[in-house]
Amino acid sequence: MITEGKASPRRPPSKRSPEPVGHLFGKRIVAVKLRVFSMSGLLVSLVLLLGLSLPSAATAQWDGAAWADDSQYLSPITATMKAHLRSILAHGVEAGRVEGRMGQIGDSITESSAYFRNVVLYGADPNETGHDYDPIRSWLAYGGEKPADANSFYRDHGKETPYGNRGGWRLANAVGIGHPRLCVEEGDGTTPGDFSWAVVMFGTNDINPDDWKPSVWKEQYRDFLEGFIDLGVIPVLSTIPPSERHVDDGRVDLANQQIKALASELQIPLIDFYAYIVHYQPDNWTGTLISDDGIHPSAGGGGVDFSRDGLTASDGYAARSKLTLDMAEKLERIVFDDGTPDEGAPLPEHSMGAWKAGYSSASR
Secondary structure, eight states: OOOOOOOOOOOOOTTSOOOOGGGGGOOOOOOOOOSSSOOOHHHHHHHHHHTOOOOOOOOOOOOSOGGGOOGGGBOOOOHHHHHHHHHHHHHHHHHTOEEEEEEEEESHHHHSTTTTHHHHHHOOSSBOSSOOOHHHHHHHHHTTSSOOOTTSGGGTSSOSGGGTBOTTOOHHHHHHTTTTHIIIIITTSSSOOOEEEEEEEOOTTTTOSTTOOHHHHHHHHHHHHHHHHHTTOEEEEEOOOOOGGGTTTOHHHHHHHHHHHHHHHHTOOEEOHHHHHHHHOSSOOBTTTBOTTSSSBOOTTTTOOBSHHIIIIIOHHHHHHHHHHHHHHHHIIIIITOOOOOOOOOOOOOOGGGTGGGSOGGGO
């Protein structure tokens, strides 16, 4: 099994005053809050459950630096998808899921603190994107009720086996111990996940066995994702990154084809992490956005380096975290806040076979 040590959590800047630790356990059972309209959670719940519509917010445009606009790696949330996701949301509201709280589901590429946790707790440092990520950090940490800080749910929860991620895991490992129900409804036995949505990425370890069958794996993955849907949790799929081990055998492509097909068939969002990496590092991703082991993202800035160099050349975990925050903004705006849906075609195909001939032999 492929394993990875966790990146050490970054310390919060001294200028931040931590909130009392006790707030961490003050879990809210929320409905859905629409910022534009001052409505009670109960009323919004009824609106969702009855399938009614509220006035829509305008479609947001990227307001940061042009180089940092990663919308091409996030699938559009069309009107059809939005309706489906809001039906899942309505079920989640009824079940008491926590608005904004995100599940991190997968293997070591997800378990590492360099993915998501560090940037939500402590913020991007530096941030050269020209975009303010503090509002979405607040939504992820506290449903938008207060600024994000180092004491939210993610400080002591959200990582490791009870919450659906572990180094070396394949999909079957997660299923075998009871996920997704375990991570959503039980967690560590004291604090359940109660996620309103989750980013799910399996495949990096699944494709290693000689007898791996993509079509069988796809159907097992479908059952797993439908488990989240049945629990009122919106799943967001992610493609797996390129792997040094599979440059020549096409298995990364095969896995990502199944992942994209599932996102389309289940009408759930997709983050194309693979396409992002091969766009910025088509010839030598090992040692740049992928670490020297040829498998895991790099963490040159601990997953919080939102500089141009960090996001495109030296901090692959920061790149994945940024894509996640960008998707969170899209979900909050369109689904949770009933905003204007996207228009657009599915994400373009990116095949390893199209560029592997030029992949740097020095990094192999």
